[in-house]
Amino acid sequence: MRIPFLDGFLASMLIAIAIALLMPQLGASGGVLHLDTLTHIGVALVFLLSGAGLSTERLKAGAANWRLHLFVQLSTFAVFPLVGLLVNLSVGHWLPRELMLGFFYLCALPSTVSSSIAMTAMARGNIAGAVFNATLSSLIGMLLTPLYVSLFLSAASHGAPLLDQFIKIGEQLLLPFVVGQCLRPWIGDWITRNKPHVGLVDRAVIVMIVFNSFCDATRAGVWTQYGAGPLLITALLTGALLAFVLTLTHFIATRLRFAVDDEIAAVFCGSKKSLAAGAPMAALIFGSGGALGLIMLPIMIYHQLQLITCSVIARRYARRPAEIGEQAAHSA
Structure with missing residues (x-):
């Protein structure tokens, strides 16, 4: 299975x-392309297609392994989120507030779906455990991510009404997802057959959001205000975060004596964060x-x-030799 990095996306x-x-x-909010409006429509379409493409049979196949699910979630x-809070408490007062908010937001996001399963x-x-956990994480994230962000902003005296955030998430993400699930009997097979083309919709919407947000940031003078510093700091912080979580998930999974195939799902699902959900x-x-x-x-x-x-x-x-995974699975 091909892993899409350093590619057209x-x-x-x-x-x-x-x-x-x-x-x-060109792409700023209220500009000639009206990307702020187009992205709202695109986000709803992405989650509708995600709901229609979700196989309940594959979810049921991975639902019984509660130790793996608890570990990943x-x-x-x-x-x-605990790491995000500790980083903010330790170095947050030296760095731009928006950057530290973005770092905590990264920590509050759900896991990825497609790349976790692919890895x-x-x-x-x-694979069944990865499908279940990645999907469960996405659904939980619709509630917990805005809640965590609201609590973080409230602690920093920049809080936004939590109910308003939940209403927006419900209208733009959850409702299209549910509608997609309802439409699955009619369009689910078509989505499965055309999965590569459907995936282009996700990527196009993410690129639109990135373009819109960076246009707004440039027009507001964010980059001239902070220079190249935010890019370097972000690369260092996110790289350290990824190394820490990969090491921690592998260490705990081995200490809990997970079977090798469960350890793999635990490490990949438990260390990833979703740009596909994070951007919208x-x-x-x-x-x-x-x-x-x-x-x-x-x-x-x-x-x-x-x-x-x-x-x-x-x-x-x-x-690894195939028999190692098989023996571990039988001994678990």
Whole structure:
């Protein structure tokens, strides 16, 4: 299974950022392309297609392994946010507020769906468990991510009404997802057959959000205000975060004597963060404006780092003798 990193998607994001730096008026909110409106429509379409493409049979196949599920969800929604809080408390007063908000937002996001499953499959891990946990994480994230962000902002005296955030998430994400599930009997097979083309919709919407947010940030003078510092700081923080979580999830999974295939699903699902969910939710939670580009920097960089790093780890797992995974699975 091919892992999409350093491909057309990354190139598209880099081109969008370059254009945003040179011609911010083109994609800014209220500009000639009206991207702020188009992205709202695109986000709803993405989650409708996600709901229609979700196979309940595959979810049921992985539902029984409660130790794996508890491990992944605690890593995603307890360990990550705790790390985000500790980083903010320790170095947050030295760094731009929007950047630290973006770092905590990264920590509060759900796990990825497609790449977690792809990495687990490449490594010959528990694919059913990965499907269940990635999907469960996405659903939990619709509630916990805005809640965590609201509590973080309230503690910093910049709180936004939590009910308003939940209403936006419900209207833009949850409702289209539910409608998609209802439409699955009629369009589910078509989505499965055309999965590569459907995936282009997700990527196009993410690129639009990135373009819109960076145009707004450039027009607001964010990059001239902070210079190259935010990019370097974000790369260092997100790289350290990824290394820490990968090490921690692997260490705990082995100490809990997980079977190798469960360990693989635990490491990949428990260490990843979703740009596909993070970009739309950021636009809904924080709104359009100059700060959104800086807020989204951590998840954009983390997304690429996790794909590159985890693909290397997946290949190492895949090289293990087949009998090791089988023996471990029988002994669990």
